[in-house]
Amino acid sequence: MTTFSRRAFGLAVGGLVAASMFGAATRASATEDLSKVVLRVGDQTGATRAKLEAAGLLKDVPYQIQWSVYPAAVNLHEALKADAADIGSAADSPTVSAIAGGSKIKVVANFSNGGLGSSLIVPAGSSIKSIGDLKGKTISPTTRGSVAHYLVLGVLKKAGLTPSDVKLAFLTPTDASAAFQAGSIDAWGTWGVYLARTVGSLKATELIDGVGINTGNGILSATDSALADPRKVAAIADFADRVERGYQWSRENKNAYIDFYAKFTKQDKDTVESLYPSEAAYQRTPVDDALAASLQNVFETWKEAGVLTGSLNLSEYVYRGLPTD
Template sequence: MTDHTTWAKPSRRHLLHAGAALAAAASLPLSSHAQASPDLRKVTLRVGDQTGASQGLLRAAGLLDDVPYRIEWSNYAAAVNLHEALKADATDIGSANDSPTVSAIAGGSRILAVASWTNGGRGTSLLVRKNSDIKSVVDLRGKTISPTTRGSVAHFTTVGVLKEAGIPLDDVKLAFLSPTDASAAFGSGSIDAWAIWGIFRARTVGALGARVLHDGVGINSGQSVLSATRSAVADPGKRAAIAHYAQLTDKAYAWARANPDAYIAWYAAFSKQDKSVVASLHEENSAYKRVPVDDTFVARLQRTHAVWLETGVLRGPIDFNQYVYRDLPIASVA
């Protein structure tokens, strides 16, 4: 249950002070014995969660039973909503694909990417109804596609799929809709195809028998980015809690890989779909492995940004080195 505590949005002066504190903290050896370890019992970490999936996985893996700090969860339907909360300082951290993360930064969000995982590009698919006359991507000319929300990973998938097939964006109609509205439009037949992820995809395949026209592999990065507010990273206690939370996420994915039956049982209950439907998603959902927040990671953000520039979704250059925190410490997890 979310605690709706009101938090004051930091002023520009406070953000500058926070940035200075962050720079000072980053220059110190994180394992230095001279530094007093923060008392995590006094820390509340506000975690933004898409559809409740992160909390659900951590709980299924038994990783929330003895967390040394308090977690205040808030659920959001999609990455765009999560990033709005981060921009407004309504939550401290949250995970989303690199596509909406880049879009959020371009939209003025001062977040810092602090950790990342990749599953090799799986997780977002372009769907058509089971009886659709669309048999391949080339049949999408003249059709209406919902890429879900603008700047999302599903939008990125749609652009990439069309480009791969040599179909100009002008040859299709894009209908940007929230996941809930897109689901209703897909079910009623008012859109011909829908690019979507996660629980929404599982429910659509399970309930409607939707066909996967393209699974996004070779187009998407499959990158899950944990972003944080600068004020949270500048706070020693919250920074330590974020490091701990990131390692819990590592352990949750490892648990999912090692315990496929338990994972499938949890995800079937979570998504309200038969085990036979979610079993096919186990491999891609559990394949996420930690990657460094380094020059290669920054280059990935730049490539995603280049696609958005090419398609006219975003404008202007961005130095993504200014939006990453490379020194998140590895916390020990009991």
């Protein structure tokens, strides 16, 4: 497919997308002004919107964005499956779980930081000093099928343990946070804002991060119904570009990012700065065969763990036609 700038909207973009994807019969509808498009964006914890606003990247959007906020990826993917949102970002683990669960979505963009950003943490002063000490302990991987669940499975395997060697307590992020504070779980697999707040407020210790276990892939998914509309495809392409520029802003404006994220998470700047490398490492990667193979590996890992069953060809869920610069 011919590629072109995501910033070139209006008649030209609409016509090109329509002609290449849907034929001349739909060209007329594709050429409508993008100001009539409402893109429904699912946002985990509201972090994406907050960062894009801090970076000044929501000032010139040529379409309307309808935001909805969800506490975790599982909730976001429920919204996508119910067609209550058009697009949303989540790690590859819950994305694959959602697809296996029948969600009619496609992977349209990916951003990776190599596995940073998710960690297994223990309380300050915990007797757990190494991953081998996890045997017999109660661990919350947060929600089943989440990136933290994937991390916990990988950590146990790395320690020569199996899930039967520990007690897994699947909890929502909020409930897991409360359980961690109350001392009713010994370790917690978590990410993002929850990680920042717990390390900052409770001085929790990172036992191990996701590097070498998790891919660090942050998948932007879109519903099949949204991708059937060439005008929304153009809007999705623009939104993905803004997300990419948001990561660029973080890399080029460390102090501004730390100021923003400290305020957003209500944590001190020293805590946020310690987590900054996971944000600064994000880069956009191609949506190609390599990504499809990585997603397939996630699926096979879930099957091995008994989380998912059956067969699935993830290559069929990788949308390669999103316009890029």
